[in-house]
Amino acid sequence: MTAIKVYVPRDAAACSVGANETARAIEAEAQRRSIPLQVVRNGSRGMLSFEPLVEVTTPAGRVAYGPVTAADVPDLFDAGFTHGRPHPLAHGRTEEMDYLKKQERLTFARVGIVDPRSLSEYLEHDGYRGLATALAMEPAAIVAAVTASGLRGRGGAAFPAGIKWKTVLGAAGPEKYIVCNADEGDSGTFSDRMVMEGDPFVLIEGMTIAGLATGATRGYIYLRWEYPDAKVALDAAIEAAYAAGYLGANVCDSGRRFDLEVRLGGGAYICGEETSLLESLEGKRGQVRFKPPLPALQGLFGKPTVINNVITLASVPIILDRGAEHYQHFGLGRSRGTLPIQLTGNIKRGGLIEKAFGVTVNELLYDYGGGSLTGRPIRAVQVGGPLGAYLPESQFDTPLDYEAFTAIKGMLGHGGIVVFDDSVDMAAQARYAMEFCAIESCGKCTPCRIGSTRGVEVIDRLIAGQDADKQETLLRDLCETLTYGSLCALGGLTAYPVLSALNHFREDFVKLSAAGVPREA
């Protein structure tokens, strides 16, 4: 009799609520009952409210139980969970769970399914097929496929990936670099982390394809220190890829070289900005560079460099494998393909939802999320990280689409949605946005360095009601200076959360008058 396979995620989020303890308890209980059983540590399925989510293989497919704490384990064995039998924590077949069933998983196709430490499982689940296709293509044809897929940078700026790659391909070599931006600093985002921990080979494959497409022979993954589990997963996968000939001097016997290593950041949010990331990789202060020159022409160590986000690069293998047409078929308008959305904050069922562009905020909050965690009305959501706009309920029908968000003076960013219930103080959130900008400013340009500190002071006076109307005028003026005078998106976008809070939640800035008449708090 072959051992029953039981899956318990090793994803950091799952472990943050006890997955390691659950896994140990299952192994111990199986031993005690002499049940042959193999515990596989997979990535997370992304249904984080059910973590630790335990799955067991049955003839009908994988069956899910969750959230399973170590204390629940003996009871699960009593109920016969190793045969997929019913239990109050059972959810039936994992693939049929509402949260997963309606998703369109392309980039996350394997996350939560495979053992991230196993190259052979990666290969069994269509891994390295994109690279095989790419190896048979001319560099220009690979670039053309990425362009035709409509893939835009998933880090936040949404720049077409194919155009960036084309610039690097056309730049003078031989020294060129592929840099993966894994400095996922936006609050409300974790899709990069989940891919790196749950399916690290797909990122390695995507970067290797980028190398083939542009003539780059060395790649760096710039990873934030806050993700130690991702570091372990990536290092293990890189070692396995080298050992199997997928990295190194002769990638898959093609005669092409591609080397890859992980570098850790130092806890500076600004290093998610591409030029300061490059400075940091060079061993310098993470200060923003002027553009031009574009990193594609003079990037890392002054050489032509592709710099893309984790999700962008991890989406490349499936584009090469299934074809640009297949990927571009998802989405709407100029937002093609899928977006891994992260539903977070004060939400009952938070997690990762990969969907074609076009799903509305409302559908995410209520159909997937099930409303707020506290059960109170949802008052505001912030989309796109700390530099994204706060949306009031009247804007919850906005579809997730790059252009739709630009139209409401917001941004989709890296696809993070942070939910707040009606206890939120939006004036405090506006103040925090300025404070965050002040803490994380690299200091190179004056509007961001000084403006953010002045911004905190102005908001403090505004909240205190000292000449509130004058302070409002000053704050709006300051936001304009930040928007148009900053060197990069940190200062340039801080006005989004500040002004959206002020415009949509005026009542929270208590002493501010509606029509020039000061109100009492």
Added chain:
Amino acid sequence: MTSPPPRRVIPIKIEPQVKLSTADRATVLGVCGRLKNLPGALLPIFHGVQAGLGYVPKDAVPLIAHELNLSIAEVHGVLSFYHYFRKEPPGRHVVHLCRAEACQSVGAAALELHAKRSLGVDFHGTTADGAVSLEPVYCLGNCALGPSVMIDDRLLGRVTPARFDELMTGVRTGSGPAPAGKSS
């Protein structure tokens, strides 16, 4: 016309005299020796020193500068830019508490107040018994299961003030759940 004075040779490879214990000095030099030929070696070296010593001592700066043939100002400038690198020795455990929006929405501000009060320290401080250093962090990537903290390199979610107290008791008595050791 007088003959020029005899030329004085100024040695430029003087190893700087710094106040580091022999062991710490060996750690810093070992890390430098291993990593200094990497392109962009400075951050990997800081990480290596901090992994070995728990912080990057002020006196390691001239040594690193010397090893990399950089000025002390350059090395200091880079070191001081990054929040993660500590200039003072940490407590036995480092607790990073998330202050970012997703955790705010589920009570991070209250947790922060509680943590500071119960530990009797502000951010960047170390408790009197040397057990715990408290640091702010802006997102740990656990945004659907906040409030989040990281104890050494172990991430924890849904941390209520009561759970925080349990965790602190755990690290002080060594009964876990956070494993001992410095964050990597």
